[in-house]
Amino acid sequence: MHAPTDDHFRALKRILWYVKGIVHHGLQLHKVSSHNLFAYSDADWAGCPDTHRSTTGYAIFLGANLISWSSKKQNTISRSSAEAEYRSLAVATADVVWLIQLLRDLQVPLPAPPCILCDNQSAIFSC
Numbered sequence: 001m002h003a004p005t006d007d008h009f010r011a012l013k014r015i016l017w018y019v020k021g022i023v024h025h026g027l028q029l030h031k032v033s034s035h036n037l038f039a040y041s042d043a044d045w046a047g048c049p050d051t052h053r054s055t056t057g058y059a060i061f062l063g064a065n066l067i068s069w070s071s072k073k074q075n076t077i078s079r080s081s082a083e084a085e086y087r088s089l090a091v092a093t094a095d096v097v098w099l100i101q102l103l104r105d106l107q108v109p110l111p112a113p114p115c116i117l118c119d120n121q122s123a124i125f126s127c
Helices: 007-022 083-104 121-126
Strands: 038-046 054-062 066-072 115-118
Touching: 038 083, 054 083, 066 083, 083 115, 083 121
Parallel strands: 038 115
Antiparallel strands: 038 054, 054 066
16 A cells, blocks of 8 residues: 555554464364355445445355355445445356366366355346
């Protein structure tokens, strides 16, 4: 950032304190009983107070195990919450497609098509 403020510094300190407090938690891996792929996608519309850009987030599970996740500010400003959610769905879907190909290369069969979930009805109906 080219012009950080005190608010940015306070936010950074809060994140670092949070990370310091959860370092010992780690990720839990469960014995996989199913190979179903689930993706959960979400976005906040114009959540950044400085740029008004939305933040995309998704988590992808293989059975009960979290195998991929991301949270990133979107490249452009969305005009609506539906647009922000739709962009988030697109990013999550791209990662799901990559993971499907990776699992095929590793000869891990998927018993069902992946399920991609979103909490915005407008974004769901526009797909």
